Amino acid sequence: xxxxxxxxxxxxxxxxxxxxxxxxxxxxxxxxxxxxxxxxxxxxxxxxxxxxxxxxxxxxxxxxxxxxxxxxxxxxxxxxxxxxxxxxxxxxxxxxxxxxxxxxxxxxxxxxxxxxxxxxxxxxxxxxxxxxxxxxxxxxxxxxxxxxxxxxxxxxxxxxxxxxxxxxxxxxxxxxxxxxxxxxx
Amino acid sequence: xxxxxxxxxxxxxxxxxxxxxxxxxxxxxxxxxxxxxxxxxxxxxxxxxxxxxxxxxxxxxxxxxxxxxxxxxxxxxxxxxxxxxxxxxxxxxxxxxxxxxxxxxxxxxxxxxxxxxxxxxxxxxxxxxxxxxxxxxxxxxxxxxxxxxxxxxxxxxxxxxxxxxxxxxxxxxxxxxxxxxxxxxxxxxxxxxxxx
Numbered sequence: 001x002x003x004x005x006x007x008x009x010x011x012x013x014x015x016x017x018x019x020x021x022x023x024x025x026x027x028x029x030x031x032x033x034x035x036x037x038x039x040x041x042x043x044x045x046x047x048x049x050x051x052x053x054x055x056x057x058x059x060x061x062x063x064x065x066x067x068x069x070x071x072x073x074x075x076x077x078x079x080x081x082x083x084x085x086x087x088x089x090x091x092x093x094x095x096x097x098x099x100x101x102x103x104x105x106x107x108x109x110x111x112x113x114x115x116x117x118x119x120x121x122x123x124x125x126x127x128x129x130x131x132x133x134x135x136x137x138x139x140x141x142x143x144x145x146x147x148x149x150x151x152x153x154x155x156x157x158x159x160x161x162x163x164x165x166x167x168x169x170x171x172x173x174x175x176x177x178x179x180x181x182x183x184x185x
Numbered sequence: 186x187x188x189x190x191x192x193x194x195x196x197x198x199x200x201x202x203x204x205x206x207x208x209x210x211x212x213x214x215x216x217x218x219x220x221x222x223x224x225x226x227x228x229x230x231x232x233x234x235x236x237x238x239x240x241x242x243x244x245x246x247x248x249x250x251x252x253x254x255x256x257x258x259x260x261x262x263x264x265x266x267x268x269x270x271x272x273x274x275x276x277x278x279x280x281x282x283x284x285x286x287x288x289x290x291x292x293x294x295x296x297x298x299x300x301x302x303x304x305x306x307x308x309x310x311x312x313x314x315x316x317x318x319x320x321x322x323x324x325x326x327x328x329x330x331x332x333x334x335x336x337x338x339x340x341x342x343x344x345x346x347x348x349x350x351x352x353x354x355x356x357x358x359x360x361x362x363x364x365x366x367x368x369x370x371x372x373x374x375x376x377x378x379x380x381x
Contacts, residue, residue, distance in 0.1 A: 110348035
């Protein structure tokens with residue numbers, strides 16, 4: 001495949017993504033995609049080759065993958081992953097240029113960290129993955145409104161009520177554990 | 186001023202459940218004039234801290250320094266010794282090795298538990314069990330009611346909660362969920378009274 005070729009013409013973000021650290025869950029009609037994290041590069045390549053729901057990857061947690069432009073080009077053009085999440089603004093912007101739906105991963109621990117992370121946000125069309133996803137419902141409207149969209153609530157959303165609260169707080173998508181499993185989120 | 190021990194921190198937090206988290210000179214001025222029992226220094230020149238700590242002590246408050254966030258001081262054993270010499274009562278860090286050094290220096294050790302994901306919480310709890318801090322500070326504190334079942338059964342030390350705790354209702358919910366106290370930059374909460 002030619003380097004620089006877009007992964008998908010118009011990648012989208014499913015409303016519900018199932019969290020996985022290397023295994024594909026049983027099909028669930030409610031789940032539109034899988035977000036893989038904390039897995040090895042070999043496992044990621046194996047998963048990407050399988051027929052599966054739309055795959056998103058948390059780049060920074062993939063063991064064996066460098067945090068550089070070559071790695072992003074590999075994910076976008078060779079593995080053709082439609083959704084890429086990273087804490088690095090330059091890599092998020094690059095992933096978007098290569099045709100991925102790119103989300104800047106913002107660790108939302110306190111107001112100080114929030115300001116630092118948001119000041120480096122490339123802005124639209126790069127969206128935002130907020131961790132923990134639970135915090136979205138605790139942010140005031142001004143902060144929520146400042147988030148470049150789409151917004152993904154990512155991390156520790158375990159209960160249906162928490163998922164609903166994240167959507168009510170403006171999330172375009174939410175990461176959830178898969179039902180009946182030991183899945184983490 | 187004699188360096189405070191864990192019991193003194195607990196007593197202060199029970200009297201005033203919101204520690205003042207400060208990042209600027211203006212916030213420091215407000216904090217030392219407030220009813221908060223402890224001031225948490227999250228910014229500033231770590232190499233010029235002694236006068237700042239004295240100012241906090243002169244206001245009869247406890248001084249807590251964030252080792253990972255102040256400028257100029259490394260998050261290592263020598264950095265911990267420097268902050269001890271500056272008079273800090275307690276040191277916060279996310280690093281287990283630093284926490285062990287804090288305890289070895291006879292200061293109160295507060296280890297941060299960053300709650301971003303279940304994997305992260307699990308790893309953080311393992312780090313806490315190895316480092317054996319005197320307190321754990323959970324971030325973001327506002328979500329404690331939703332993650333208390335993951336965290337509290339694994340802790341044997343008092344829990345603080347910091348991050349996006351915005352008003353008195355949040356403070357009450359977080360304390361009802363199991364926190365001893367809150368750390369916050371929200372000045373209106375610094376005068377909140379607690380249990381005596």
